[in-house]
Amino acid sequence: MAGLMAGFGNFTHAVVRAVPTSLAKEALRTNKLDVDLLKAQREHELYVEVLKHKLGLEVIELPADESMPDCVFVEDAAVVCGDTALITRPGAESRRKETEAMKKVLSDLNLNIVEMTDESATLDGGDVLFTGREFFVGLSKRTNQRGAEILADVFLQDYAVSTVPVTDGLHLKSFCSMAGPGLIAIGSSEHAQKALKIMQQMSDHRYDKLTVPDDIAANCIYMNLPSKGHVLLHCTPEEFPESVKVFEKLKDHMLIPVSNMEKAKVDGALTCCSVLINKKTDV
């Protein structure tokens, strides 16, 4: 009988997808950087390892599809909250097919599936920040107003859904994420700070902020697991030494640095690589 909004960060399952070889050459990217495929694959394996063994989540691993170079970034394909999963309509046309496998696996998990069928709507899961109390949807290159509206139709019932313009960067979560209950990790760039201001203005709730020097480092994965307590997956000191120092101030968190160097080259952040689900076995 968990009350509304109880158990933020509590997950039991994770859906991930393997890295296709096509990622190195064909995956969409905002910067023209070369990706070391093998390194990227190793990174991803480590990521899955952490979820599976270190944290004990039940990880469902989808096979890579070479025709979908971005398919490793499963987060964009679905937004899951509670028992409801919204299958998105990704903003990049080349990624639309990624949702098919996602839809299948989520319905196999007995989630209530809602599909975004509206042809005028686009939404990437990377633009959806769920704070435990409400949703913020970044209006970005990939996500439009209509997409946000549909998300609101699905989730508004319990949660407020507010929009935030993403003026720079790929996704809303390219520069922010939740680092704890009521704690938003945010990058230091001007547009990140501006977006945070807007979120604070739009919200009835008060959030603490954790400002990290590097925008992309602000993308971390927070979990609150029954056996582990507060867990935070964040960037490694090799990537962002200064930002790591900030995370290290979180004394109550179990901190797990996870390398994301290669995937970051194709704009993949930590949260991008998994869809986390809380599937209560009890009532």
Place this chain on the structure above:
Amino acid sequence: MVLCQVTMLDGSQFTCEAEKRAKGQYLFFKVCEQLNLLEKDYFGLCFKDNADQKCWLDPLKEIKRQIRNGPWNFSFNVKFYPPDPSQLTEDITRYLLCLQLRQDIASGRLPCSFVTHALLGSYTLQAELGDHDPDEHRTDYTSDFQFAPNQTREMEEKVVELHKSHRGMTPAQADSQFLENAKKLSMFGVDLHHAKDSEGVDIMLGVCANGLLIYKDRLRINRFAWPKILKISYKRSNFYIKIRPGETEQFESTVGFKLPNHRAAKKLWKVCVEHHTFFRLMTPEQPTKAKFLTLGSKFRYSGRTQAQTRQASSLIDRPAPYFQRTSSKRISRSLDGAPVISVTSDGSGPLGEKENGRDPALELSSDSKDEDEMPGDGAAAATTAATLDSAEEDAEESEAILRKGFNAQDLDKTQDDVLKHQASISELKRSFMEATPEPRPSQWDKRLTASPVTSLRLQAQGKSPPRMETFLPESKDVAKSADNKQKSEAVAVATTATQPVVEIEETVIVEEVRKTPKPATSAIPEVHAAPTTEPQAAAVAAKEASASSDSESEEEAEYHPQITSVSVEQIKEEPEEEEQEEAELNKQQHQPEPSPLPQPIAETDPEPEPAPAPSQPVIEDGTPDTKEDAQPPMEVVEDDGIVEEEMMVTPEEAPNGYSAAEGQGLGSLEEEDQEPRVNGDALHVDTDHLPQVICCSEPPVVKTEMVTISDTFAAQKTEIATKEVPIVHTETKTITYEAAQLDGSGDGEPGVLMTAQTITSESLCTTTTTHITKTLKGGLSETRIEKRIVITGDSDIDHDQALAQAIKEAKEQHPDMSVTRVVVHKETELAEDED
């Protein structure tokens, strides 16, 4: 007598009689008494208007005038949803809130997900039926309840499942759990209104405890917390909010919304005013006496604020009252396990309930505690001028006496006695509950009577009287202006301050825009029914005591939420105030209490003002000191005066019990004090200064509000500035009368601008722009206040009276200043302005 039907939250009907001329509060109190509800400020009565729209019954107005020809049918509802229901004192209040929320949820007004529906439903079952009993509670026992707008079998199963898990929870605990979950819903307590943004896109405006929310479809696209909002106004069917500039912005922006009609705009405005006052302020804004013009909606929230009601309820000290739950007929238990009055479910018919409702166990507080426990009241009363607090004090006194009597009495008195006594207790209870919100006169008012300014202002006024005789009735369509200039005695006042010489000057520009008669609105009869016989527009000029222009017929109004810091301060400071002892309170009469003293609305308004434009600003704006120190006294006057003007409440709208005593008392005091003087002034001028025409030019421009209508993505996009210029054909004439005497203020050496502020306030029929500049010129400090008042009226305005009143009030507001110029500019609209 008329029969009133009230639908209660549990669906039952309550019938009672009311006198034809009874006010809303009469019925409301009847209902609360029936419910045995003490924390009633969260609730209200609704009725349906002609357009089948739900309206709140104004407690201070006659019921008959509000419902018009409609039936005397009402519903009892939650008006202000407490954001934290656990802070309510009594279980019965929480229970009623639960009932309201169940209605809201079942009707779909409060959307929630399947899971939440099920969870809330399960608490409802626990509260109503108690523990799940496998024998008694067969599969269909849930069908009597509606948990969701479209309840499915699946949901009912889930509800039952969860119900089983609540074993052992008392009804009160279940209610609390219900509320703890419901309060987190994103639409909890949000009052939605349909509107369009500047681009004509359908949006929803939601008013809640924290501010104003903007939704497009179901997306929240913007949010304006109360502290961000400087002004709320409406004009015809437009609704405007003026937003405090952000850290990086220089100017405030105004966001406009289009409501379906004027009525909707006004309704939204009222809801905003009420919510802001209830949730943000310590005390409701009080009626004020000295104001410039009294046109426009004087509507203000008249009840108690949340802070006040919490304070009052903290004094509730009665055993948890018995109340019957709708379906279970079970006895409620209080959370803390207080003993339950044992009434068997069979015997607890309405009669039993009622008797119980009058349970004499109510003891508000012990006598000895009284002083300490009602410090708010005490402070209010004590700081109030002696004449003002009588009403409340009487109430308190009688209450104390009654209570003593009760304590002394023994239980062996006759049944009759007991009943009588109960009646008096309940009366007393009511008077107590009503007594608290006594609007306190603003600190300035109090100071006014004590400070030396008062005496000086008499002198000051004697010398600089505007000529009012020139405004002849037949000149109605001719604009004119009079100008008088004079150095005032106020100089003397100011010299007591640090500045060597202070020259004070006040410019009053009264602009009137008169429209051709418009189609009478439905509200007009009300105007006539009001004590004043003046037509609505003329009421502008009416003395405040009779300024009763009915709000229904108002076209526009505005409301300046008090600046955040003020309200926060108020709330913070209150407890301190409470602790103050009598002796200290006396002192307070001379020392401005920090709380009710509004801070000046320091704005840098981009609006160009034809004001003296001295060279460079040296100081942005001095925050006014709440203490009388080096500041020239009139600064406080200005600030206060302006705010007062915006915060006025007509005595009529003040609650009965004390308003008559206080508001009217104030009014009459005022009049005795000042009225003759003004008359004297006028005569005086007539002989002394014959104004001469100086100019007769003013372009035929309709004074319109210039608004930046930014679309609702205000935070996200750059604003689209638009000028809203209604196409109105007008006839314009302006005549400026200026007094012969000219002082050197406007010319010659450029002074150093010390402060400049422009305050615009709008109300239904008036727009007042106050421009205050302070300049320093070679050791001379000069304060110039320019007021531009646009009066919009659709019936004949008594210009003489309006002007006279305007001038009078200007002087009352700034007693130590002189009126130097009066420009009357009049426009007659030829085309009818559709609504």
